[in-house]
Amino acid sequence: MENVVLTVHLILALLLIGVVLLQRSEGGGLGMGGGGGGGGGVMSSRGAANALTKLTWVFAVAFIITSLTLTVFAAQDSASTSVVDRIDAGDGSAQDAPAIPELPGGDLLPPASADAPLVPPPAD
Numbered sequence: 001m002e003n004v005v006l007t008v009h010l011i012l013a014l015l016l017i018g019v020v021l022l023q024r025s026e027g028g029g030l031g032m033g034g035g036g037g038g039g040g041g042v043m044s045s046r047g048a049a050n051a052l053t054k055l056t057w058v059f060a061v062a063f064i065i066t067s068l069t070l071t072v073f074a075a076q077d078s079a080s081t082s083v084v085d086r087i088d089a090g091d092g093s094a095q096d097a098p099a100i101p102e103l104p105g106g107d108l109l110p111p112a113s114a115d116a117p118l119v120p121p122p123a124d
Contacts, residue, residue: 002073009066016059023052 002070002077005066005069005073009063009070012059012063012066016056016063019052019056019059023049023056
């Protein structure tokens with residue numbers, strides 16, 4: 001169920017981006033219709049702007065609903081115990097944590113200046 005909501009959420013995000021990019025910054029909506037003359041066309045520039053505005057609101061509300069739903073799913077999936085509660089009191093090792101391997105060589109710092117190899121001076 002969570003995967004379905006996540007897929008719908010991602011599709012809504014893409015649709016919301018697309019609808020917002022289709023709108024003109026002046027509120028004309030798609031730039032259709034050329035001049036804003038008083039023609040009674042089915043899809044005038046004002047009608048396109050209103051349709052895109054309503055579509056933007058629908059996508060935005062659906063996006064917020066899916067965001068809240070995913071938050072609820074994440075809260076239900078999270079463990080009810082703290083990470084500190086998972087630590088064994090006896091030996092101090094975590095129950096679910098993998099063992100950390102030892103690093104070869106022990107020290108990862110560069111050698112001190114006294115131990116550093118000498119570099120011959122550059123030839124003139």
